[in-house]
Amino acid sequence: xxxxxxxxxxxxxxxxxxxxxxxxxxxxxxxxxxxxxxxxxxxxxxxxxxxxxxxxxxxxxxxxxxxxxxxxxxxxxxxxxxxxxxxxxxxxxxxxxxxxxxxxxxxxxxxxxxxxxxxxxxxxxxxxxxxxxxxxxxxxxxxxxxxxxxxxxxxxxx
Amino acid sequence: xxxxxxxxxxxxxxxxxxxxxxxxxxxxxxxxxxxxxxxxxxxxxxxxxxxxxxxxxxxxxxxxxxxxxxxxxxxxxxxxxxxxxxxxxxxxxxxxxxxxxxxxxxxxxxxxxxxxxxxxxxxxxxxxxxxxxxxxxxxxxxxxxxxxxxxxxxxxxxxxxxxxxxxxxxxxxxxxxxxxxxxxxxxxxxxxxxxxxxxxxxxxxxxxxxxxxxxxxxxxxxxxxxxxxxxxxxxxxxxxxxxxxxxxxxxxxxxxxxxxxxxxxxxxxxxxxxxxxxxxxxxxxxxxxxxxxxxxxxxxxxxxxxxxxxxxxxxxxxxxxxxxxxxxxxxxxxxxxxxxxxxxxxxxxxxxxxxxxxxxxxxxxxxxxxxxxxxxxxxxxxxxxxxxxxxxxxxxxxxxxxxxxxxxxxxxxxxxxxxxxxxxxxxxxxxxxxxxxxxxxxxxxxxxxxxxxxxxxxxxxxxxxxxxxxxxxxxxxxxxxxxxxxxxxxxxxxxxxxxxxxxxxxxxxxxxxxxxxxxxxxxxxxxxxxxxxxxxxxxxxxxxxxxxxxxxxxxxxxxxxxxxxxxxxxxxxxxxxxxxxxxxxxxxxxxxxxxxxxxxxxxxxxxxxxxxxxxxxxxxxxxxxxxxxxxxxxxxxxxxxxxxxxxxxxxxxxxxxxxxxx
Numbered sequence: 001x002x003x004x005x006x007x008x009x010x011x012x013x014x015x016x017x018x019x020x021x022x023x024x025x026x027x028x029x030x031x032x033x034x035x036x037x038x039x040x041x042x043x044x045x046x047x048x049x050x051x052x053x054x055x056x057x058x059x060x061x062x063x064x065x066x067x068x069x070x071x072x073x074x075x076x077x078x079x080x081x082x083x084x085x086x087x088x089x090x091x092x093x094x095x096x097x098x099x100x101x102x103x104x105x106x107x108x109x110x111x112x113x114x115x116x117x118x119x120x121x122x123x124x125x126x127x128x129x130x131x132x133x134x135x136x137x138x139x140x141x142x143x144x145x146x147x148x149x150x151x152x153x154x155x156x157x158x
Numbered sequence: 159x160x161x162x163x164x165x166x167x168x169x170x171x172x173x174x175x176x177x178x179x180x181x182x183x184x185x186x187x188x189x190x191x192x193x194x195x196x197x198x199x200x201x202x203x204x205x206x207x208x209x210x211x212x213x214x215x216x217x218x219x220x221x222x223x224x225x226x227x228x229x230x231x232x233x234x235x236x237x238x239x240x241x242x243x244x245x246x247x248x249x250x251x252x253x254x255x256x257x258x259x260x261x262x263x264x265x266x267x268x269x270x271x272x273x274x275x276x277x278x279x280x281x282x283x284x285x286x287x288x289x290x291x292x293x294x295x296x297x298x299x300x301x302x303x304x305x306x307x308x309x310x311x312x313x314x315x316x317x318x319x320x321x322x323x324x325x326x327x328x329x330x331x332x333x334x335x336x337x338x339x340x341x342x343x344x345x346x347x348x349x350x351x352x353x354x355x356x357x358x359x360x361x362x363x364x365x366x367x368x369x370x371x372x373x374x375x376x377x378x379x380x381x382x383x384x385x386x387x388x389x390x391x392x393x394x395x396x397x398x399x400x401x402x403x404x405x406x407x408x409x410x411x412x413x414x415x416x417x418x419x420x421x422x423x424x425x426x427x428x429x430x431x432x433x434x435x436x437x438x439x440x441x442x443x444x445x446x447x448x449x450x451x452x453x454x455x456x457x458x459x460x461x462x463x464x465x466x467x468x469x470x471x472x473x474x475x476x477x478x479x480x481x482x483x484x485x486x487x488x489x490x491x492x493x494x495x496x497x498x499x500x501x502x503x504x505x506x507x508x509x510x511x512x513x514x515x516x517x518x519x520x521x522x523x524x525x526x527x528x529x530x531x532x533x534x535x536x537x538x539x540x541x542x543x544x545x546x547x548x549x550x551x552x553x554x555x556x557x558x559x560x561x562x563x564x565x566x567x568x569x570x571x572x573x574x575x576x577x578x579x580x581x582x583x584x585x586x587x588x589x590x591x592x593x594x595x596x597x598x599x600x601x602x603x604x605x606x607x608x609x610x611x612x613x614x615x616x617x618x619x620x621x622x623x624x625x626x627x628x629x630x631x632x633x634x635x636x637x638x639x640x641x642x643x644x645x646x647x648x649x650x651x652x653x654x655x656x657x658x659x660x661x662x663x664x665x666x667x668x669x670x671x672x673x674x675x676x677x678x679x680x681x682x683x684x685x686x687x688x689x690x691x692x693x694x695x696x697x698x699x700x701x702x703x704x705x706x707x708x709x710x711x712x713x714x715x716x717x718x719x720x721x722x723x724x725x726x727x728x729x730x731x732x733x734x735x736x737x738x739x740x741x742x743x744x745x746x747x748x749x750x751x752x753x754x755x756x757x758x759x760x761x762x763x764x765x766x767x768x769x770x771x772x773x774x775x776x777x778x779x780x781x782x783x784x785x786x787x788x789x790x791x792x793x794x795x796x797x798x799x800x801x802x803x804x805x806x807x808x809x810x811x812x813x814x815x816x817x818x819x820x
Contacts, residue, residue: 030284037199037287045199053192083236087262088192091284 007149014140015155021137026130031093035153047141050134053092057127060085064120068113078116079108085123097126179294180205183227187217187245188234188260193283197232197260200287214240221253228255229297232281235261235268243275250276251418254304256296260285307417308410366408373397374408383416 021027038045060081067078086101100123107115141151184206188194194210201208209228211217214237221228231249235242246257259272262283272280278296281289366374377394378386388406395405 033284033286034196037196037203042199049192049195052195056191080236080238083262084190087234087236087283088190090262091190091193091196093284 004149007144007147010140010144010147011149011152014137014144015152017137017140018156021133025096025099026133027093028095028098029093030090032156034093035156038153043145047138050092050138053088053094054127054131054134056088057085057097060088061120061124061127064123068116068120073111073113073116075108075111075116079105082108089127094127094130097123097130100126182206182294182297183209183229184232184293185209185211185217185221185228185230186232187211187214187237187242188232189213189237189239190234193234193260193285197285197290200285200290201232203287204291206290213237214242214245217245218248218252221249221255225253228253230293231255231257232293233257233259235259235263235272243271246272246275246277254300254414254418256300258293258296308414370395370397370400371408374405374412378409378412383413 018027022031034046034049064078064081064085067074067081082101082104086098086105089095089097089101100119104116104119104123107119144151182204184201186194186197186201186208187210188197189212191212194212198208198210209220211220214233217231217233221231233242233245233249237245242259242261246259249255249257256278257276258279258281259277260281260283261268264282269280278300279293373395374391377391380394381387381390386409388402388409391409392400392402392405
């Protein structure tokens with residue numbers, strides 16, 4: 001009883017938390033698409049994909065930083081990195097990160113170094129933020145599963 | 159084609175055969191690991207057989223290796239090693255598979271580019287699973303159109319008959335609703351082989367050697383492509399023992415090739431001329447491809463360069479930037495296995511603008527991305543067409559093609575193709591020359607290395623030149639930058655029946671890479687997974703440098719299976735089988751052996767995936783034979799060439815053979 005009540009509580013908390021992430025714009029519908037891909041046979045799919053994203057984004061952000069530090073900035077290269085980050089962030093539903101990428105790309109097009117640097121900074125922040133959000137989410141999921149419950153993903157389909 | 163009973167895809171874990179479109183064999187290429195993972199998952203949920211690659215070069219080598227092993231390709235537009243559109247064009251030329259482009263970019267221009275380059279669809283990322291559920295329609299549509307083309311090609315009755323056979327196969331597949339009709343399943347292998355034999359017109363197999371093909375092209379050119387009918391061609395060729403049917407079927411393939419190639423708007427500028435002359439200069443000794451690569455490399459060592467030039471390259475190696483893409487074109491037609499130039503970064507922009515050909519056909523992209531990019535860009539610039547460069551470089555075979563009075567574009571394309579292959583060579587050659595693989599030229603990296611990996615396939619360099627480049631012999635190629643993720647093998651040469659076990663040289667060549675990564679996939683697949691999605695297989699392509707030398711023929715794709723019928727072909731079929739096995743997670747021994755074979759292959763770098771039949775590949779020289787039963791002679795010859803000559807023409811022919819149903 002106790003356990004199931006806890007599980008129920010945790011599940012509700014998970015749902016609320018996830019919904020808030022949507023409302024705050026951290027996540028978009030693509031994340032729900034990802035949920036559909038996860039199943040019993042592949043219960044860690046989302047965790048894996050998201051982890052992969054953060055690994056990759058870290059690398060991309062480093063590349064971006066370096067590229068923008070160069071005396072003669074190659075905006076095409078910078079744009080390439082941002083483009084990739086835009087693609088990967090959109091594929092996991094990290095909406096805010098994707099939006100910053102869009103803005104950053106327009107600065108690249110204008111070859112506006114300052115704008116790029118400013119938005120690179122913002123990109124790093126957003127990436128960090130959403131990473132924390134995901135970590136929280138996954139932790140909650142682990143707790144639910146550890147307590148014998150399942151992740152109520154269906155409730156996300158609002 | 160597989161019979162109805164074998165048409166369905168069977169997964170070991172399932173007792174009920176999958177119905178079309180389940181089992182659709184998809185190759186997905188995306189440099190973004192996150193997207194790749196998600197796409198793979200989605201495609202698997204759609205019950206497709208998925209192979210993933212994170213590099214365009216790897217994708218090309220896989221495609222070349224496993225000819226007829228895939229039904230459709232999904233590719234990202236922006237990739238570091240090669241522009242997605244280039245890949246698109248290359249695939250269109252070489253394998254003629256439907257390609258769907260993907261990008262987070264939804265700008266009208268980009269989408270339009272997809273259209274002009276021949277993509278059959280364009281998906282905006284993030285891709286939803288719903289969008290993937292219907293991609294099978296492109297495969298069906300394309301097949302229907304192809305058959306229609308064939309019918310209208312005006313080939314003679316014999317050809318028609320052949321087509322009818324093939325068509326029957328196709329339609330049977332369609333009817334059966336299974337994509338796997340032509341696949342050789344473990345259980346179907348024998349059947350398939352038998353079927354293939356019977357489906358083709360039981361004609362004696364003719365090996366279209368380089369010389370023979372040159373004669374053929376000469377005859378066609380003389381008659382004029384429009385007027386070239388098998389009977390007259392046969393008369394002109396005056397080859398004893400050659401039948402009109404042989405010529406007819408070869409002509410059919412040739413026409414298809416030309417048709418595809420002519421779609422490319424090559425910039426004919428001077429390149430054409432030069433190319434033509436270069437090609438002519440080469441004559442048969444040089445593999446247009448090889449030369450091109452060499453030329454492309456631009457960076458060939460002075461000696462090599464000189465040699466090449468002496469060989470008739472004419473084309474300045476200055477084309478360092480040569481975009482190998484052209485090679486692919488050529489390869490496409492003629493067993494590009496060889497030097498598929500790898501274009502690492504943004505492969506050269508299509509000079510023509512029409513189809514960026516990924517020259518990286520077949521050749522395991524060993525080229526370092528940068529270098530490739532340089533090459534490509536360079537060549538692109540210099541030639542305006544990628545093909546041109548390639549062709550200029552070498553292509554004897556291409557020259558032949560080029561000489562066709564027909565649309566210049568065609569020849570150019572051919573040239574380009576060859577060029578690409580040639581360009582590839584240089585890099586490899588370079589490498590070979592420089593044991594350290596530091597060969598300045600990028601080329602060395604490219605194809606050549608790949609070639610060497612594979613056992614020097616197609617390193618088309620003319621015999622004379624080749625000697626200069628140790629590359630031919632696989633040994634040299636140091637693992638230098640083998641960008642090829644997949645298997646360090648000879649992607650371009652693919653058919654080479656080098657089996658890792660046997661091909662020691664391959665391992666030498668490959669040197670470094672050792673594919674292990676890709677190979678591992680097979681291993682993994684092999685063992686226990688009941689569900690062998692090719693995914694595993696495909697994925698690792700990144701890891702390994704070599705390319706899987708899975709006999710292209712192996713995949714006995716619809717109608718194309720015929721080529722695999724021979725014992726030699728067995729390899730290919732086995733390979734194909736292996737692929738399928740992997741995909742299907744078949745637990746049969748084949749898979750096992752395959753895995754094992756694959757392993758060695760990978761390790762060797764020569765990607766010959768010798769599936770069960772590995773035993774057939776007795777030696778490196780057999781590389782080709784293994785793959786292409788038909789091509790045995792060619793293969794052996796090629797192998798020898800590798801030893802000391804260029805086998806571009808042969809590789810072309812190989813490709814040709816492989817790609818066209820017998």
